[in-house]
Amino acid sequence: MKCEEVRKRMLETIEKGEIEPEISLHLQKCEGCSGVFKEYRGLFKLLETEPEPSLEEVRSPQYLVLLRERIDASERGWLFGFPKPAWAFALASVLVFALLLFNLSNFSSKFPYVASYSPSSTFEYAERPASIYLGAEEELAYLLSEVEVPEDEELPQLLSTSETNSLLQAEELLSSEASLETLLEDLSEEEIEMLSQTIENLMSVFPSKENGVKRC
Amino acid sequence: MLVERYRERIYLLVWRMVRNREDALDLSQEVFVKAYKNLKSFRHESNFYTWLYRIAVNLSLNFVRREKLRSFLSLSDLSDKFRSDSSPSEDIERHQLSGLIDRAVMKLPEKQRAVFILRHYEEMSVKEVADLLGKSEGTIKANYYQAIKKLRESLKPYVEGEE
Numbered sequence: 001m002k003c004e005e006v007r008k009r010m011l012e013t014i015e016k017g018e019i020e021p022e023i024s025l026h027l028q029k030c031e032g033c034s035g036v037f038k039e040y041r042g043l044f045k046l047l048e049t050e051p052e053p054s055l056e057e058v059r060s061p062q063y064l065v066l067l068r069e070r071i072d073a074s075e076r077g078w079l080f081g082f083p084k085p086a087w088a089f090a091l092a093s094v095l096v097f098a099l100l101l102f103n104l105s106n107f108s109s110k111f112p113y114v115a116s117y118s119p120s121s122t123f124e125y126a127e128r129p130a131s132i133y134l135g136a137e138e139e140l141a142y143l144l145s146e147v148e149v150p151e152d153e154e155l156p157q158l159l160s161t162s163e164t165n166s167l168l169q170a171e172e173l174l175s176s177e178a179s180l181e182t183l184l185e186d187l188s189e190e191e192i193e194m195l196s197q198t199i200e201n202l203m204s205v206f207p208s209k210e211n212g213v214k215r216c
Numbered sequence: 217m218l219v220e221r222y223r224e225r226i227y228l229l230v231w232r233m234v235r236n237r238e239d240a241l242d243l244s245q246e247v248f249v250k251a252y253k254n255l256k257s258f259r260h261e262s263n264f265y266t267w268l269y270r271i272a273v274n275l276s277l278n279f280v281r282r283e284k285l286r287s288f289l290s291l292s293d294l295s296d297k298f299r300s301d302s303s304p305s306e307d308i309e310r311h312q313l314s315g316l317i318d319r320a321v322m323k324l325p326e327k328q329r330a331v332f333i334l335r336h337y338e339e340m341s342v343k344e345v346a347d348l349l350g351k352s353e354g355t356i357k358a359n360y361y362q363a364i365k366k367l368r369e370s371l372k373p374y375v376e377g378e379e
Binding site: 008011039040042043045046047049050051052053054055057058059063064066067070071074 | 219220223224227228231237240241244245246248249252253313314317336360361364367368371372374375
């Protein structure tokens with residue numbers, strides 16, 4: 001039996017609690033696999049000693065009281081906070097209008113490279129991923145697609161440790177299967193804007209996918 | 217009442233995902249609120265507990281992703297709150313085992329973390345985890361293997377090799 005095969009079956013073996021004869025034979029002969037096997041067993045032993053979190057608060061009657069309140073609140077919904085639902089719709093319309101005005105007036109100062117872009121044809125315009133009509137989330141998606149994270153070994157030369165960690169986290173986030181919509185679900189407009197700003201700053205340090213050169 | 221029956225198990229699952237008491241209390245309640253609101257969509261294709269678990273895992277994963285994004289915004293390391301400057305032997309002496317495991321688990325990518333928790337703590341089979349997360353059994357096995365490998369590396373100084 002080869003080392004690769006034995007290592008693949010190690011976790012299964014530990015979970016079963018029985019070592020198959022052919023694996024046992026290999027472990028007796030192979031020092032490397034035997035060491036890894038011992039480490040895995042040690043890890044599971046360590047995990048077994050982990051204390052369970054306290055359940056006191058979950059068991060308390062207060063937990064159920066709070067839950068009841070939350071369920072009631074969710075049943076009422078925000079529309080019921082208004083004397084008349086029509087007022088809510090009126091307020092929503094005003095907010096949407098205000099937001100549109102705000103976006104249009106601030107757009108050129110926030111994203112000058114997009115606002116200054118003037119397409120010469122409809123086709124060229126369609127090719128440009130960010131257009132003047134984009135909202136914060138779409139703008140962020142565009143910025144994220146523009147960032148190319150350099151190889152790990154290059155990072156320490158460019159950034160501090162905390163910045164490197166943050167960037168690696170961002171890279172992991174971007175490579176995860178989560179949609180941008182899910183990720184941004186609960187972020188406020190302000191937080192999204194801050195993120196856009198951070199990424200925009202990073203773009204000035206790292207190479208762009210478009211031209212492959214560093215923007216300094 | 218269903219809440220009384222499942223609250224502890226759901227809290228434990230969520231706590232293992234987020235490793236924080238307050239967030240776990242809040243999220244576990246959110247699970248029941250969401251379940252209550254969507255009770256009509258429960259199709260009895262799976263048992264109620266599996267359905268509840270799916271809600272808990274999805275909410276926890278979303279929470280973890282948002283926290284990562286927030287952490288990115290503030291340019292601070294997510295694992296900072298679990299960081300300790302003491303040496304391995306001092307940590308053990310101070311009975312900080314829980315903190316050590318918290319840190320190691322928090323370092324796992326969220327999918328691997330979910331798979332590890334469901335397999336290891338909830339003792340679910342590969343097939344059950346695959347059904348719950350909507351992934352293939354091969355993917356779950358690979359995620360679990362990677363998670364254990366990373367935990368082994370993170371906790372190496374504290375793992376005693378057996379003789």
